[in-house]
Amino acid sequence: MGWLCHYTPVEIFTALGYTPYRLLGREGNNPRAATYLVGNLCPYVQSCLEAAIKQELPLLAGVVIARSCNAMIHLANVWPHYGAGGKTVVLDVPRRFDEDAVFYFSQNLRRLAAELAPPGERQLNEERLWAAITWWEEQRAAWRELLACRAAWEDPPGGKEIMDGLARWQTPLNPQEADKWETVITRLTRQPRVKTARRPRLLLAGSILPRELITMVEECGGLSVFEDSCNGMRLLLAPAARAEGDPYLYLARLYLGGPPCPRMVGDREKRRQYWAAAVDRFRIQGIIYHAMKFCDAAMYDYIALKVFSEKKGLPLLRLDGDFSGGNRGQWQTRLEAFLEMLGVE
């Protein structure tokens, strides 16, 4: 079962027997998607549609599209017509985090479970859902532990390695593959570290971070120790929310109460606090913001981050990207100059 936005509770898929498969887009241009959507719309969303049109996705039972931003709303509109086959289920995700929003989201999740349930199975068994919640929480906790070790270690595993691991973790092709993950995560944690020259510790932020950016940052001598993105830290949510008797309420609180993404516009103060905690704990020396082209949330998120970094006296570099994998030329010089300023020779 395909999914896109990190506010999609995959626990429900698992409990219903689906293997959650995240659509992470593709490299290259998206000429066909652009004929169904417009050119100045989020390239990540376009690339997911392009992948479907070009049949580059594995066979999916369906796709759950969270209407988390305007681009996703439009994707949900065109997907049943031009996207991959299978069912298209949409999910409204609140943009605020308070009791009303949690309750409303929990109602949506209950409905999502009913809509995804195979024919004949009207209600998802709550025990199965709790089991799925536990399974996912264990996995996330293992990842969080691995990622947190970067706060203390001088030579932690690089961002690229971790992001590649996370990408594979989000795209298993069957349940067996998904099950193997715990061992993989543990292995990554225990891997012997190779001592390298001192590299500036960086916070990378944005909506969804493209692989090529992290690769390039590290090739140029930087060290990504915190990825504030919906395919990075935000994906791992936060340790268990308040105890709840109802699994849907639990999930609603878990997801809405996680690290806020740029779309959570009513929750910007929490986002500032999140950055502040990351900067202190991970001993951040510089910030790189990846501004996804045509992402309205990212545009203004960057402005908030700029104000934040100025107050903290932290250097900040903004790189605009179109998610096509073809940004190297534009980024390289600016990235090198930025890292040089941070002491990379």
Add this chain to the structure above:
Amino acid sequence: MDIYQLLRSHLGNALRQRAFKSPWTYRLLRQAVAAQKKHYTWQAAHRLLLNTIDQAAAAFLQKGPVVWHNVFFPTEILYGLGVIPFAPEAAAVVATGLGIARGALRRAEGDWVSGEACSFHRLAHGCDREGYFPPPGAVVCSSHLCDTAPQSLETTAAYHGVPFYLLDVPHRQDAEALNYVARQLKGITFSLVESLRLVWDEDRFQEAIVNSNAARERLLAVNRLRQQRPACIRGEEAHGFIYPMLAGFGAATSVEVYGQLADELDRRNREQRRAVPEEKARLLWLHLRPYYPNAIFQLLEREAGAVVVFEEMSHVYWEPLDPEKPFYSLARKVLSHHGLAPMARRVEAILAMVDAYQADGIIHFAHWGCRQSTAGLRLLQDALRERGIPFLNLEGDCVDQSKYAPGATRTRLEGFLEMLL
């Protein structure tokens, strides 16, 4: 004289921010506009202008708490609370007319507001930071339809250090969504009372709901009159009446304006006074229009006789409000917007407008940066093709004049008219 010329002549060529804060400006402006009454083709437009000047005066002179809102937020709440509503997107239109857009857009760019963002909000940002706008006491914003507005308005609230209240609007229209929105509306209302230290006045709140219904009734009457053939108001003229739709529901003045417009339309219909000498085609206009001087309507309506008989923004999409249940019915109003939920709903609404107004063709003005309006067009185009309705997607920018290409626009319009006439 055009209102902007008038304003400029009163404010001086180099528009000073200070002038906006002087009571003299509004007094002089009001007098000048009042004296020109008979030069106005539509008395309703004259009335609307006077009301707008009064409202601007109240905001700029800070005669009470000013609450910024986006154009989709239900303003009944603000009128019901007795605060002064201020819509930065609408004010950006005035800034365009006054010719201060270029400088303000430059300021926004300097503040890192990306050129990819909607220019209404870029311009509003620039005007605010340059001191042209009245500072807010609080900011409210609804999340439906547009992603830029909540982001931009939250940034402004943080800049001014005032509370920001988000109305989170889902896409479903079921009981759960209705409850969720209604509870938020109530919460926002009473948070405003508290943070702005307002006195809650039940009667005033009720009055705003009653006004909203009365304005709706009159707007429906206007719309019915616009369905008649031939049209007796040009689209260019009618477009000026969108303002109350975006910022005036709940105000008594909007009831007056729509009432007067309905009377005038009725009279002209009876007198068989036509919008153009010979109506050759009827058009439906989607989204907004450019607000700087341009030749689009001149070419369509006066030169070619293709009258814009209706604009999507004037569509009454909601049921009357229930004064007994103000928050529920406002929630229902918000959730009824045809731009919410699957695109099929907007397509259906547009097709119904085509039928009701007997439109021969449709023009969508694709305002750069407005993803909400443009991204779903493919599905609309498919539906229109099926019904054989000619469609033109005219790309441009509503407020950033530097994006206007007169030659290319004319060529596209002429091509479309050739197909139509």
